[in-house]
Structure formats: C-alpha cells, structure tokens
Amino acid sequence: MPKQLEVRDVETHAPTLVGANTAVQTDDLHAWFDQLHALRGITLNVPERQVTAIIGPSGCGKSTFLRCLNRMHELVPSARVSGTVRVHDQDIYAPGIDPVLVRRRVGMVFQKPNPFPTMNIYDNVAAGVRLAGERDRRRLDDVVERSLRAAALWEEVKDRLRKPGTSLSGGQQQRLCIARALAVSPEVLLMDEPASALDPAATLRIEELARDLAKEITIVIVTHNMQQAARVSDVTGFFLGGQLVEFGPTNGLFTRPTDKRTEDYITGRFG
Amino acid sequence: MDPRYRLRRGMDQGMTLVCFLCTLLVLTPLVLVLTFLAQTGLSALNWDFFTKLPGAAGEPGGGMANAITGTLILIGLAGCLGIPIGVLGGTFLSEYPQTQVSRISRFAADVMNGIPSIVMGLFAYVLIVLPLRHFSALAGGVALGVMLIPTVMRTTEEVVRLVPQSVREAALALGIPQWKTTLRVVLPTATAGIVTGIMIALARIAGETAPLLFTAFGNRFWNRSILQPIAALPLQIFAYAISPFDDWHRQAWAGALVLVAIVLVVNVGARYATSRQVRLR
Ligand SMILES: Nc1ncnc2c1ncn2[C@@H]1O[C@H](COP(=O)(O)OP(=O)(O)OP(=O)(O)O)[C@@H](O)[C@H]1O
Numbered sequence: 001m002p003k004q005l006e007v008r009d010v011e012t013h014a015p016t017l018v019g020a021n022t023a024v025q026t027d028d029l030h031a032w033f034d035q036l037h038a039l040r041g042i043t044l045n046v047p048e049r050q051v052t053a054i055i056g057p058s059g060c061g062k063s064t065f066l067r068c069l070n071r072m073h074e075l076v077p078s079a080r081v082s083g084t085v086r087v088h089d090q091d092i093y094a095p096g097i098d099p100v101l102v103r104r105r106v107g108m109v110f111q112k113p114n115p116f117p118t119m120n121i122y123d124n125v126a127a128g129v130r131l132a133g134e135r136d137r138r139r140l141d142d143v144v145e146r147s148l149r150a151a152a153l154w155e156e157v158k159d160r161l162r163k164p165g166t167s168l169s170g171g172q173q174q175r176l177c178i179a180r181a182l183a184v185s186p187e188v189l190l191m192d193e194p195a196s197a198l199d200p201a202a203t204l205r206i207e208e209l210a211r212d213l214a215k216e217i218t219i220v221i222v223t224h225n226m227q228q229a230a231r232v233s234d235v236t237g238f239f240l241g242g243q244l245v246e247f248g249p250t251n252g253l254f255t256r257p258t259d260k261r262t263e264d265y266i267t268g269r270f271g
Numbered sequence: 272m273d274p275r276y277r278l279r280r281g282m283d284q285g286m287t288l289v290c291f292l293c294t295l296l297v298l299t300p301l302v303l304v305l306t307f308l309a310q311t312g313l314s315a316l317n318w319d320f321f322t323k324l325p326g327a328a329g330e331p332g333g334g335m336a337n338a339i340t341g342t343l344i345l346i347g348l349a350g351c352l353g354i355p356i357g358v359l360g361g362t363f364l365s366e367y368p369q370t371q372v373s374r375i376s377r378f379a380a381d382v383m384n385g386i387p388s389i390v391m392g393l394f395a396y397v398l399i400v401l402p403l404r405h406f407s408a409l410a411g412g413v414a415l416g417v418m419l420i421p422t423v424m425r426t427t428e429e430v431v432r433l434v435p436q437s438v439r440e441a442a443l444a445l446g447i448p449q450w451k452t453t454l455r456v457v458l459p460t461a462t463a464g465i466v467t468g469i470m471i472a473l474a475r476i477a478g479e480t481a482p483l484l485f486t487a488f489g490n491r492f493w494n495r496s497i498l499q500p501i502a503a504l505p506l507q508i509f510a511y512a513i514s515p516f517d518d519w520h521r522q523a524w525a526g527a528l529v530l531v532a533i534v535l536v537v538n539v540g541a542r543y544a545t546s547r548q549v550r551l552r
C-alpha cells in the first residue's frame with residue numbers, strides 16, 4: 001500500500017506526479033556483496049506502464065538495484081538484501097515467495113546480448129514458455145510470433161526462424177533477447193544498459209521499442225547515456241554511491257535538478 | 272637493417288623450428304606404432320577373423336568374432352554405468368563448486384584416477400564376482416565403468432564451467448528453475464566438450480586388460496548372458512601373444528589392429544557428431 005506522503009520523500013513518489021499507479025515500490029532497500037554495501041536505502045516508486053530511467057556514474061549500484069527487483073541479486077554467492085520490494089503490491093522478498101515465479105513477472109534484458117548459443121531463433125524465444133511446460137505447437141508458434149512482433153524483429157527473421165540465434169547482428173540479437181523476455185508475459189521489464197554494445201542506429205531502435213513497450217508493460221532502464229534517458233523515459237532516478245539522490249519526472253530532473261550533485265552529473269562535471 | 276630486429280627475427284624463426292621438431296617427435300611413436308600394427312596385423316586380417324570363433328589350440332584358422340563383440344558389449348556396459356554418473360556428477364561439481372560434497376568427490380575422483388586399473392578389477396571382483404560365484408560380463412563392465420567415472424566427471428566439470436555465466440543468468444531471468452536451467456540450457460551448451468571427454472575416457476578403457484582378468488575372464492565361445500564370462504580383445508590378444516603358435520601371434524597383431532580401429536572409429540564418429548553441433552552456433 002502506498003504510504004503517507006511526507007515532505008522529505010516527495011521525490012520518491014514520482015508516480016503520483018506523473019499520474020500513474022505504482023508497479024514496483026521499494027522501501028529502504030539495502031544490498032550487499034559480502035562486506036560491500038552497494039545499495040544504501042533506496043526508497044522509490046516505479047510508475048506503471050511508463051519508462052523509468054536509472055542514471056548515475058559507474059559503480060553507483062544501478063545494476064545491483066535492477067537485480068534486486070527480480071531477485072537476481074541473490075544468485076551472487078554471499079550477496080544480501082534487506083528492505084522491501086513490492087511488485088504490484090506483492091512483497092517479493094516475503095518468506096515463501098518463489099524467486100522463479102518473481103522472475104516470470106519481472107523480466108530482464110542484459111547489457112550484452114546473450115541468446116542461448118545452442119538454440120535457433122524460434123527456440124530462443126520459445127524457451128521460457130516451453131521450459132515452463134508448454135508443449136502445444138500452435139500456442140508456441142503464436143507466442144513466438146507475438147513476441148517477435150512486439151520486439152520489432154518479426155519482419156527481419158520470419159523467414160529464418162530455424163537459424164541459430166547467434167547468427168543475427170548485435171542489435172538483432174538484443175531485440176531477440178527482448179522478445180525472449182516478452183514471451184513469458186512479464187508485468188515489468190528491466191533493461192540493464194540494453195544498447196551500450198550497439199551502434200547508434202540499433203540504439204535508436206531499442207529506444208523506440210522501449211517507448212512502444214511501455215504502452216503495455218512497465219519498463220525500468222539503466223543507462224549511461226543522458227540523452228538516452230531524456231529521450232526514452234518518463235521518470236528518472238539519479239543514483240550516486242548506492243543512494244538515490246533525486247527521483248522525478250524526467251523533464252523536471254533534466255531542466256531543473258533540485259540537487260547540486262544531480263546538476264553536476266547531468267552537466268557532465270563528473271561521472 | 273637494425274641488428275636487434277635481425278636477432279629477434281632469427282629467434283622467432285628458430286623457436287618456430289624447435290616447436291615444429293617437437294611436434295614431429297611427438298608424432299613419431301604414434302606413426303611408428305600404427306605402421307607396424309598395420310603391416311603385421313593386416314596380413315592376418317580376413318573374413319574369418321571377424322566371423323569365426325577361435326580355433327582349437329595350435330590349429331591355424333579361426334577368428335576373434337566373440338572377442339570383438341565382447342569388447343563392444345563391455346564398452347557399452349561400462350558406458351551405461353560410467354557416463355550418466357560421470358556427467359551428472361561433473362555437472363554437480365561445476366554448478367555447486369563450494370559444497371562439502373563437491374570437495375570430497377573432487378578429491379575422490381582424483382584419487383580414483385590414480386588407482387591402478389587392476390585394483391578396479393579387484394573391486395568388481397569383490398562386489399560382483401564373489402556374490403554371484405562366477406565371472407561375468409557384468410563384472411567386467413562394472414570394473415571398466417567405475418574407471419570411466421573420474422575422467423568423465425572431471426572433464427565434464429571443466430567444460431560445464433566454461434559455459435558463460437551470462438547464459439545461466441539469461442535462463443534464470445526467464446523464470447526457469449535452476450535444475451532446468453542446468454539440464455536444458457547449460458548442459459546442451461557444453462555438449463561438444465562433454466562428448467569429447469567421454470570419448471577420450473572410452474578410448475582409454477577399451478584397451479584395458481588388467482581389470483578384466485578376474486571379472487570378464489574371457490571366453491572361447493559366444494557369450495549368452497551378461498552374467499556369463501565374456502571374451503574381450505585385450506584378453507584375447509594377451510592370451511594369443513604369449514602362446515607358442517605363430518598363427519596365434521599373427522592373430523594377436525590383427526586383434527590389436529582391430530582394437531585401435533574401434534577406438535579410432537568411435538573418436539572420429541564423435542568428433543563428426545559434435546562438429547555438426549558446434550557449427551550450429
Ligand atoms: N558480483 C559482484 N561481486 C562483488 N561486488 C560487486 C559485484 N557486482 C558489483 N559489485 C560492486 O557493487 C557496486 C555496485 O555495482 P553495480 O554493478 O550495481 O554498478 P553500476 O551502477 O551498474 O555500474 P556500471 O554503470 O559500471 O554498470 C560496485 O562497487 C561494484 O564493484
């Protein structure tokens with residue numbers, strides 16, 4: 001449940017400012033790698049069916065934050081989390097919650113395209129549904145086509161679905177990974193610098209795609225590129241040293257940052 | 272020209288030559304053995320050799336049909352036991368490297384690798400021959416199968432560990448459970464390496480004689496059940512080689528040639544099968 005608005009954390013309530021419901025809500029989220037305190041109390045609300053950008057200098061905890069939202073963080077040996085994360089009002093760290101089911105609701109796209117090397121294009125997209133037990137050929141065909149269309153890749157690959165996923169170009173591979181993530185119908189899609197390994201044209205396609213997808217699902221995108229954040233996102237959060245410095249509608253954050261550190265960062269004075 | 276550059280280029284060419292000579296040196300025994308085997312073995316190879324049972328002692332003629340099939344059966348039995356245990360065990364070692372079980376079994380596998388093969392024969396003797404009260408193909412298969420486990424396990428561990436972490440994360444992030452990720456995504460990615468490891472291990476046990484001495488024991492006739500003694504090429508080669516008959520000596524060479532050929536065919540076949548898979552990538 002959204003808690004009472006307090007003055008000091010008005011900025012964490014960006015959803016109310018852009019007039020949307022909350023898809024993901026974190027409250028005092030801390031994360032550690034062994035002794036290293038990587039996230040130091042992140043409290044923010046990710047608006048539903050919007051694009052939320054996370055920016056900040058290298059090593060500030062952007063990826064760690066993302067990986068806490070679908071319980072991938074705990075895969076690192078000796079990693080720890082405290083605080084709460086709610087996805088559509090379900091506490092995903094509550095005891096008895098199966099991380100496997102969380103990850104089906106909160107999908108992820110990685111920095112480097114990582115299609116399954118032994119699978120063809122079709123099998124890559126179908127993998128999530130198929131390994132969850134779906135056998136019906138027609139339904140699989142359907143999921144594959146729908147996901148590839150949603151990832152704006154269908155026209156390019158429809159005649160070579162049986163070719164290896166790794167035979168595609170880098171940008172196509174990344175869209176293949178997006179299609180693969182979409183195939184299990186997630187409510188939220190996390191994208192960790194999805195375009196940083198791609199050329200400008202392929203980057204633009206991914207950005208357009210993120211905007212398009214946000215009509216249906218919630219997108220959280222990590223980026224190093226300020227222009228990209230400004231282009232794709234509705235809401236932006238600026239991280240520094242494991243803390244959330246500023247969070248609010250992208251427009252406002254980039255034109256009238258309230259914090260000196262945000263201003264320094266977006267004007268390129270450090271980072 | 273700069274003398275230092277000349278020196279460097281000279282060094283480079285010299286080292287290349289040394290490497291080339293070393294390669295030749297490594298290849299020489301292999302080529303010598305193979306040509307010698309082919310020369311002496313081929314003369315005794317004929318249709319009878321592949322289709323007939325051994326003749327009576329001292330009589331020329333007869334063949335090793337039972338030993339050839341026996342060796343194939345023993346390899347098959349050993350594979351049924353050793354491959355699944357080795358592959359699954361190696362996968363466990365790679366996916367859960369830090370557990371106590373992993374540390375112990377890794378150590379055990381390394382110790383087992385160093386145990387003389389005749390001791391493996393003793394093991395199968397005590398485990399199977401004594402309770403059943405007679406020598407059997409099963410006992411031979413178990414002795415060889417146990418020898419497979421450590422090699423298959425360690426090579427599987429190595430190649431499964433080479434599968435990039437990003438592949439595992441991609442699968443887990445799709446909400447695929449850990450065990451399915453391992454079996455359906457990680458293992459297929461490592462197939463080529465695993466198969467190569469299996470082949471090397473099989474080739475090694477195919478020629479083992481010692482563990483078969485008091486397990487499979489050998490048989491002059493066809494084997495009717497895996498609970499009966501069975502003939503095997505290495506045993507037959509040994510028996511013929513120490514016999515006083517010239518014809519048997521020549522047949523022993525032919526047997527050795529066939530054994531090498533079996534190993535070669537298995538290896539080439541596996542390479543072909545996996546190379547097709549690799550090309551898919
Ligand atoms: N697997 C790991 N083990 C130990 N420490 C880690 C691990 N991954 C990240 N860290 C540390 O946690 C901190 C946050 O890392 P994180 O990857 O979240 O940064 P980031 O903001 O995503 O950086 P970048 O922009 O370079 O991707 C860093 O100090 C990093 O060194």
Ligand SMILES: [Mg+2]
Nearest residue numbers: 062063064192
């Ligand atoms: Mg990162």
